[in-house]
Amino acid sequence: MTAELRSDLDAIPAYVPGRSVPGAIKLASNESPGGPLPGVVEAITAAAAGVSRYPDNAAVALTSVIAEKIGVPAANVVAGCGSVALCQQLVQITCAAGDEVVFSWRSFEAYPVVTRVAGATPVPVPNTAEHGHDLDAMAAAIGERTRLVFVCTPNNPTGTTISATEIGKFLDKVPERVLVVVDEAYVEYGDADDPDRVDGISLAMERPNVITLRTFSKAYALAGVRVGYAVGNSAAIVALRKVSIPFSVNAAAQAAAIAALGAADVMRERAAVVVAERERVTGLLREAGYAVPSSRGNFVWLPLGEDTAAFTADAADNGLLVRGYGTDGVRVTIGHADENDALIAFARTRAAARAV
Numbered sequence: 619m620t621a622e623l624r625s626d627l628d629a630i631p632a633y634v635p636g637r638s639v640p641g642a643i644k645l646a647s648n649e650s651p652g653g654p655l656p657g658v659v660e661a662i663t664a665a666a667a668g669v670s671r672y673p674d675n676a677a678v679a680l681t682s683v684i685a686e687k688i689g690v691p692a693a694n695v696v697a698g699c700g701s702v703a704l705c706q707q708l709v710q711i712t713c714a715a716g717d718e719v720v721f722s723w724r725s726f727e728a729y730p731v732v733t734r735v736a737g738a739t740p741v742p743v744p745n746t747a748e749h750g751h752d753l754d755a756m757a758a759a760i761g762e763r764t765r766l767v768f769v770c771t772p773n774n775p776t777g778t779t780i781s782a783t784e785i786g787k788f789l790d791k792v793p794e795r796v797l798v799v800v801d802e803a804y805v806e807y808g809d810a811d812d813p814d815r816v817d818g819i820s821l822a823m824e825r826p827n828v829i830t831l832r833t834f835s836k837a838y839a840l841a842g843v844r845v846g847y848a849v850g851n852s853a854a855i856v857a858l859r860k861v862s863i864p865f866s867v868n869a870a871a872q873a874a875a876i877a878a879l880g881a882a883d884v885m886r887e888r889a890a891v892v893v894a895e896r897e898r899v900t901g902l903l904r905e906a907g908y909a910v911p912s913s914r915g916n917f918v919w920l921p922l923g924e925d926t927a928a929f930t931a932d933a934a935d936n937g938l939l940v941r942g943y944g945t946d947g948v949r950v951t952i953g954h955a956d957e958n959d960a961l962i963a964f965a966r967t968r969a970a971a972r973a974v
């Protein structure tokens with residue numbers, strides 16, 4: 619007889635490994651092209667000499683470097699084993715069994731999973747016809763049992779953003795007892811000149827019920843070592859530390875993140891190249907007939923509906939790994955120019971074949 623497991627876990631899909639195609643171009647996981655930033659491999663190598671010891675559980679050095687960079691006290695920052703771990707911890711510090719977590723859908727795939735793992739109930743609110751968050755509907759979905767709202771801007775996988783004005787109005791409607799998490803995983807690819815751009819750090823410092831998440835996995839090119847951080851009021855930060863798995867931000871990750879922050883100039887140069895490529899790819903895909911919404915991430919969204927699975931499979935047959943989402947659409951990560959060219963060539967050929 620097998621042991622009795624939590625039956626509510628049946629609602630969480632079992633992990634299915636992605637298709638691996640040797641030699642394929644990988645545009646499926648929003649990773650940065652170009653490898654680790656300068657100094658990162660050296661920092662990890664140096665940290666390797668110390669791995670017989672436990673890491674610093676509070677990641678004090680990393681936390682203070684982050685705090686200085688973003689201009690907040692260290693007491694308002696906590697590092698996590700990727701920001702996805704912090705998503706789970708945020709549900710854990712707010713929700714008991716049966717409490718509700720509101721988020722837009724489609725959005726980051728981890729939101730419903732971490733919600734269920736904590737025994738809470740996901741309340742997905744459909745995206746607008748323009749693939750963005752429907753903030754009015756999200757505010758209306760907040761009920762007595764709502765404890766947490768995830769807001770993802772730019773939204774993964776659709777690339778849409780929320781303006782500072784829009785998020786301000788939304789936050790004014792949310793009861794202060796409800797925690798709002800602003801997930802800024804792609805903030806480095808945003809438009810720095812946009813005067814109505816969301817500043818998640820300021821929001822988190824000004825509003826006691828806002829926590830902002832950032833990650834080293836995307837623009838900082840550290841997806842493999844797992845580091846992210848949360849910024850917000852110190853009581854929530856203390857709670858997040860309580861529920862974290864001890865020592866889960868490992869020594870190599872802490873050293874790598876400090877080194878990556880030291881190479882922020884190179885990060886910004888690389889992000890600018892990705893942004894230029896994103897705009898080029900968006901334009902060419904639109905010319906080929908795809909209704910691609912404007913993206914502020916390092917990826918673009920093809921709302922392909924029923925064609926999603928076939929497009930994803932055909933792309934893989936052509937050596938291109940992209941991410942399909944049910945019958946909603948396909949997310950394509952922006953890679954090097956030649957990789958993006960291969961994607962465009964495939965997308966053009968396929969659009970032409972289907973138009974016949």
Ligand SMILES: *Cc1c(COP(=O)(O)O)cnc(C)c1O
Pocket residue numbers: 648699700701702703726770774801803832833834835836841844845846
């Ligand atoms: C990639 C991503 C994250 C976090 O990734 P980690 O690797 O766990 O830091 C968080 N939120 C969104 C929306 C993402 O796309």
